[in-house]
Amino acid sequence: MRIEADKTADETIITVEGDIDLYTSPELRKVVLKAVPKAAIGVGIHLGGITYMDSSGVATLVEGLRSAKEHGKAFTLIAPSTAVMKVLELARLDSIFEVRSD
């Protein structure tokens, strides 16, 4: 998994690529939970390059969303890949996230 955070705009964009699983999700969790309170308006997680995501990845996104709500920030999934949408649908969590295409 590769992570890049870009905080130049009002929205902090975190771009993640590769597999999010039990091994890699703790790193993503750290980056997301650190970025949320510092973001000007909100955080966008770009998930277009995700090849696999498990329930620990889902839990990480859920934690990010909760943290964003607590801090009054936006939390958006950007261009989620098929792998991401599939697990969110299986978990019945596809409708709780704000999603946009780019």
Place this chain on the structure above:
Amino acid sequence: MTESDTEFLRLEVSSDPRLLGVIRGVLQVWLELVGLAADRRDEVVLAVDEACANCIRHAYDGRIDEPVELLLSASAEWLEISVSDQGTPCPAECAEYRPLMAPEPHELKPGGLGVKLIHRVFDEVRFRPGTTSGNCVTMRLYRTAKGGVESED
């Protein structure tokens, strides 16, 4: 494959989260080999990955050098995958089937999703915690969908 044929593959890996990607890769190849439709492979890989992750997180409490064993078998009618460990037996209620509903955002709790995903993907799930140590979860998927992912909780 004739009706009586059953193909087996046994894998033993250590409980290191870095190896989960290797297990997923092997599973993809095996599922293709035994002829599971491409659109069903990814969710089977996900559910088995969740079972392995549960061994690491719960039975072994994150220890990375303990054994996790996978037994993969396929017949003309079904695929069966069991995942076992020699760690702390999990309370049986942890693996019970619970309906999966879309929660309200304020009700969201991270975690606890893995078992639900396993139940959504497989047609039959049997969980057998050992009396003193170890756990085994056996997951069966019928080739002609008896329900599986399409069935409603």
